[in-house]
Amino acid sequence: MKTKTVFSCSICGYQSPKWLGRCPDCNSWNSFTEEDYISDSAKIKERTALYKDGPVLLNDVEVAETSRVKTGISELDRVLGGGIVAGSVILIGGDPGIGKSTISLQISNQLAKQGKVVLYVSGEESVAQTKLRAKRLERASGEGLYIVNQTDMSLILEYINKIKPELVIIDSIQVMFDSAISSSAGSVSQVRECTGMLTQLAKTTQTPVFIIGHVTKEGSIAGPKVLEHIVDTVLYFEGDRFSMYRILRAVKNRFGSTNEIGVFEMGGSGLKEVANPSEIFLSERPKDVSGSAVVSVFEGTRPLLVEIQALVSKTSFGYAQRRAQGFDYNRLSLLVAVLERRIGLALEAQDIFVNAVGGINIEDPAADLGVALAIASSLGNQRIPAEMVALGEVGLAGEVRSISQAALRINEAEKLGFKYCLLPKNNFKNLNYNKNAIEAVAVSNLKEALDIALRR
Numbered sequence: 001m002k003t004k005t006v007f008s009c010s011i012c013g014y015q016s017p018k019w020l021g022r023c024p025d026c027n028s029w030n031s032f033t034e035e036d037y038i039s040d041s042a043k044i045k046e047r048t049a050l051y052k053d054g055p056v057l058l059n060d061v062e063v064a065e066t067s068r069v070k071t072g073i074s075e076l077d078r079v080l081g082g083g084i085v086a087g088s089v090i091l092i093g094g095d096p097g098i099g100k101s102t103i104s105l106q107i108s109n110q111l112a113k114q115g116k117v118v119l120y121v122s123g124e125e126s127v128a129q130t131k132l133r134a135k136r137l138e139r140a141s142g143e144g145l146y147i148v149n150q151t152d153m154s155l156i157l158e159y160i161n162k163i164k165p166e167l168v169i170i171d172s173i174q175v176m177f178d179s180a181i182s183s184s185a186g187s188v189s190q191v192r193e194c195t196g197m198l199t200q201l202a203k204t205t206q207t208p209v210f211i212i213g214h215v216t217k218e219g220s221i222a223g224p225k226v227l228e229h230i231v232d233t234v235l236y237f238e239g240d241r242f243s244m245y246r247i248l249r250a251v252k253n254r255f256g257s258t259n260e261i262g263v264f265e266m267g268g269s270g271l272k273e274v275a276n277p278s279e280i281f282l283s284e285r286p287k288d289v290s291g292s293a294v295v296s297v298f299e300g301t302r303p304l305l306v307e308i309q310a311l312v313s314k315t316s317f318g319y320a321q322r323r324a325q326g327f328d329y330n331r332l333s334l335l336v337a338v339l340e341r342r343i344g345l346a347l348e349a350q351d352i353f354v355n356a357v358g359g360i361n362i363e364d365p366a367a368d369l370g371v372a373l374a375i376a377s378s379l380g381n382q383r384i385p386a387e388m389v390a391l392g393e394v395g396l397a398g399e400v401r402s403i404s405q406a407a408l409r410i411n412e413a414e415k416l417g418f419k420y421c422l423l424p425k426n427n428f429k430n431l432n433y434n435k436n437a438i439e440a441v442a443v444s445n446l447k448e449a450l451d452i453a454l455r456r
Contacts (some may be wrong), residue, residue, distance in 0.1 A: 118166065123172060126149050
């Protein structure tokens, strides 16, 4: 057994034989820590022996149609791509208190109710504390759900070999350790090694593994970034921990799309699915105020109606502020420049604040028109009709460009009672929608859209 000392970056996992003030990989300062890295050749041979199968032809591989396991939580299944794939390793990240352990316990209970054996490994709570939390969440039922308080990976692997569960949940990876490595739990070497052991277990036994990872104040998975490269799927909880709504987003998924989101409501009995997110996002929308517009954005295969709020006020300082919450700041600056140059609005001495209500982060360019309308509405203190939804991408020349899936967006607006829809002229051709329920108004540039929206 050989022992050597290395310095590892606690952010990205980069290793160096000597201490460095700045990481050459992620450019982080003072992130290197000294670790004793132990190379055990016998242990490596033992793990390599787990892979007994040789190469096979891709055409000879047979995949069963029922290879995905439904969790019983439809919003989670949507984000995962239809369910849990056998042998997959799924990482769940998010701010403290946002619901990572809660949804893990709910997954365990749902699968246990389906007759499956589940092992929930809690490294931060005792068995009694986990039981109390399960009772509070009304998730105490379900035969076949095993709970253990353990942080030693060698013992955890023994439990898994003995119980042979059909799902393993690790809460959390930052407190797990391998006794063969002398560094403390949560270090780069420990997190990488423990995650590697769990990944090998999942691939060789076809047992899916959920791993909970803490998030740093910068918003990244704590302990190294290499953790995200090892696993198959990375799920992030978004939203304010003090808000009752949570958005679950896949930022990496080897077995499905990364465009889908799941919307949950946090209550006293855990996370509840939100069947109609658009209705929730618009539930508290003020009707008779300026600076409020409704847009339709696509998240995966689902159109969502979101309220955009804008506040324009005269600046008290020499430099006007631009702030955006849930909307790209650079995109906001572009739209402000277009409104100034192409429309002639005097915004150079105005503070502009834009907010996407509900904690959602909008990346769809179809929201451009709604944001521009909200800013102009707030500046002139003119109200946009409450029954109107705006769709369209705004170009630098002030033109309104076509968007994708216009018919689905209009149909979603019609379901929620909207009467008017502003959309690009090119999308108006061959558009299939219920003309008796909602009126579609085609516009070719931003000036036309402002004239219609603020004078209707």
